[in-house]
Structure formats: C-alpha cells, structure tokens
Amino acid sequence: MTASEPAGVLLVDKPAGLTSHDVVARARRALGTRKVGHAGTLDPMATGLLVLGVGGATRLLTYVVGLGKTYEATIRLGITTTTDDAEGEVVAVARAAALRAIEDAAVHDGVALLTGAIQQVPSAVSAIKVDGRRAYDLVRAGQQVELTARAVTVSRFEVLAIRREEHAIDLDVVVDCSSGTYVRALARDLGAGLGVGGHLTRLRRTRIGRFDVADSAALDDIAVAGLRSPADAASAALPVFAVDAAEAVDLRHGRRLTGLAARLPGSPAAAIDPAGLLVGIVERRGDDVRSVVNMPEGPR
Structure with missing residues (x-):
C-alpha cells in the first residue's frame, strides 16, 4: 500500500x-x-x-x-406481497373485519413470539445462495425457492406505534437482532401469525x-x-490486544507470540502497537497468539 x-x-x-x-x-x-x-x-x-x-x-x-444490528421499520399488517416488502406484487389483502378483530394485545403477543432465539425462514427474495445462485435471481427467473429455517436472535422487537386504517394496520417498530436476521421475514411471520398477512413498507438500519x-x-x-x-475501525469491531514494539514486529513477520494467549481479551482481537497502529487481527492458538490478518504499516 x-x-x-x-x-x-x-x-x-x-x-x-x-x-x-x-x-x-x-x-x-x-x-x-x-x-x-x-x-x-x-x-x-x-x-x-x-x-x-x-x-x-x-x-x-x-x-x-x-x-449485531438495529433497524427501525414499518410493518403493514393486512397485505401480503411476493417479496415481503413494498417492492413486491400484492398477492393477498385481508378483510377489514379481520383487521378490526385484531386488538393491540394480540399484536404485542405476536411480537413476543418472534422475540428471542427463533428459527426464521429467510425471505425467498434474498441474497442467500441456492445451488450457487442468489435466491432473488431464481425467483425473478420464475423458479420456486424454498429456503431452510435458520437460528437467529431477536433481542429487541418493540412496537413504537400502532396506526389503524380500513384495510391495513401499520406498526412502527425497532428491532435489535443478530446478523442474518431478515426484518422482512419478521413482518411476514407476524402477519401470518395474526392471520392477516403482512409486509415491510419502511426499513432503516441505524447500527452495526x-x-x-x-x-x-x-x-x-x-x-x-x-x-x-x-485501528479505530478494528477497535470498534473487536476487543483490543495491546502489543509492544517487539511483539508488533514479530506479528508483522508472521511469528507467534509464544505463551501470551492469556493476555487476549477475546479471540479474534485487534492488535494495536504503541504508536496506535493496527498491526493486524490476531487469534488464540493454544497458548500462543498468531496473526490471521496482517495490516501494512500506514495510517492510524
């Protein structure tokens, strides 16, 4: 560089x-x-x-x-789309009477069922690869795509507002979740659980x-x-492993730090030298520490 x-x-x-x-x-x-x-x-x-x-x-x-990530979103209950969001075609619209029968408590109960460690089937129109091709490419080509449920964690699924219309119920929500969670799928599954369908009309990621x-x-x-x-970015993403000048040289030359694994605050970690430079990303190897990503000496 x-x-x-x-x-x-x-x-x-x-x-x-x-x-x-x-x-x-x-x-x-x-x-x-x-x-x-x-x-x-x-x-x-x-x-x-x-x-x-x-x-x-x-x-x-x-x-x-x-x-982990945080999203702010709006879920529309009562309308189902092909993509589980507003960009898809409408495939079902719930009856107004069915929407009127859904009380606020039922909405909160449905949200609670989708909070915590859950099994989630991703939206078919997603970037997940199926036999080497993106799922959304297969769907656009007219193929039927069935994705396998995966374990995700939704640590927070909070309803901030409920707005009722004749043919829809809009929910403003905030979601804290693990990587790999689809908020579109949360909208789909919440609507399905309430028997009226649902999709996402707004999504904003506020934190990674x-x-x-x-x-x-x-x-x-x-x-x-x-x-x-x-160095700043790595320190925000990973625990910091402070190294002295000699240890930094060893890591940069591919040498292990023998017997220093006990010093690691976590694995992987960002190795930072006395000048504040990112030496690289290190991991525990038995009792030793070794570099798995070396960074060139450059900007801090």
Missing part, C-alpha cells in the same frame, strides 16, 4: 432507491480507488448505515458483517455493532477525510 492510497472504514447513510453496489461505485469514484467493499447489504428500498472498507481495510469487513448511522456521511459527502483509520 502506497502513501497515496486511501485506507480505512467509511460509514455511509444509504438513501432509498440505490443498491449497496451503487454506493460502493460512488465511493470508488469519490475516493479514487477500486479497493472498496461493503459489510452487510441493504435492499434498494432500505436506508441507513452501510459500512464500507477502503484499501487494505477491506480485510476488516469480515469482522463487521457478523455484528458499535458503528452508528449518526456518525455516517451522506452519499454526496463521501471523502477521504471521512475515513476512520483501520
């Missing part, structure tokens, strides 16, 4: 109507580098936090993808781990000055 190549992590507030790849393309042009990736796709309809890795810091994204949308840049404000250093 040369001194002129930008490296770090950029937080972007994605607007509606763009894909995550669109945002990456804009960042590549704004930063003057092809080395840009993202951690955690957002649907075109969704807005909010997208974490971009730039330069050598793209190697940190694998440690960001698995972090310790990264917050409040600290993000607008799409038109992407600039090198907004990059968070690899």
Whole structure:
C-alpha cells in the first residue's frame, strides 16, 4: 500500500432507491480507488448505515458483517406481497373485519413470539445462495425457492406505534437482532401469525455493532477525510490486544507470540502497537497468539 492510497472504514447513510453496489461505485469514484467493499447489504428500498472498507481495510469487513444490528421499520399488517416488502406484487389483502378483530394485545403477543432465539425462514427474495445462485435471481427467473429455517436472535422487537386504517394496520417498530436476521421475514411471520398477512413498507438500519448511522456521511459527502483509520475501525469491531514494539514486529513477520494467549481479551482481537497502529487481527492458538490478518504499516 502506497502513501497515496486511501485506507480505512467509511460509514455511509444509504438513501432509498440505490443498491449497496451503487454506493460502493460512488465511493470508488469519490475516493479514487477500486479497493472498496461493503459489510452487510441493504435492499434498494432500505436506508441507513452501510459500512464500507477502503484499501487494505477491506480485510476488516469480515469482522463487521457478523455484528449485531438495529433497524427501525414499518410493518403493514393486512397485505401480503411476493417479496415481503413494498417492492413486491400484492398477492393477498385481508378483510377489514379481520383487521378490526385484531386488538393491540394480540399484536404485542405476536411480537413476543418472534422475540428471542427463533428459527426464521429467510425471505425467498434474498441474497442467500441456492445451488450457487442468489435466491432473488431464481425467483425473478420464475423458479420456486424454498429456503431452510435458520437460528437467529431477536433481542429487541418493540412496537413504537400502532396506526389503524380500513384495510391495513401499520406498526412502527425497532428491532435489535443478530446478523442474518431478515426484518422482512419478521413482518411476514407476524402477519401470518395474526392471520392477516403482512409486509415491510419502511426499513432503516441505524447500527452495526458499535458503528452508528449518526456518525455516517451522506452519499454526496463521501471523502477521504471521512475515513476512520483501520485501528479505530478494528477497535470498534473487536476487543483490543495491546502489543509492544517487539511483539508488533514479530506479528508483522508472521511469528507467534509464544505463551501470551492469556493476555487476549477475546479471540479474534485487534492488535494495536504503541504508536496506535493496527498491526493486524490476531487469534488464540493454544497458548500462543498468531496473526490471521496482517495490516501494512500506514495510517492510524
């Protein structure tokens, strides 16, 4: 990595109507580098936090993808769509009488059933691969897609507001969940459990781990000055393992730190040298510590 190549992590507030790849393309042009990736796709309809890795810091994204996330969303009960969100075609509309029969308590009971450690079948229109192809590509090609349920954790599923209309009930909600959770699927399953169907009409991601949308840049404000250093980003995503100068040299040269595993605050961890530079990502190997991702000496 040369001194002129930008490296770090950029937080972007994605607007509606763009894909995550669109945002990456804009960042590549704004930063003057092809080395840009993202951690955690957002649907075109969704807005909010997208974490971009730039330069050598793209190697940190694998440690960001698995972090817990927070979403703000609106669920519309009473209407079912092909995609479980507002971008799909309407396939069923509940009777007004069925909606009127749903009391607030029933909504909260349904939410409670979808809170905690649950088994969730992802939406068919998703980026999950089936036989090497994305599920959404198969669906658009007219194929029937059946995905397997997976274990996810919804640590918070809170209803902030309930708005009733003749043919729908809109719920404003906030969701804290593990990586791999589909809020669209929560909307679908809540509606199905209440017997009236449901889909997502609004989705905004506000947090990934310790990264917050409040600290993000607008799409038109992407600039090198907004990059968070690899050390800062890694310290936000992982426990910090402070190393001295000699240990930093050993790690950078691929040597293990013998017998130092007891010092690790967690595995993996971000190894930070006395100058505040990210040496790399380290893991426990028996009683030793070894580097699994080496970072070049560069910006802090």
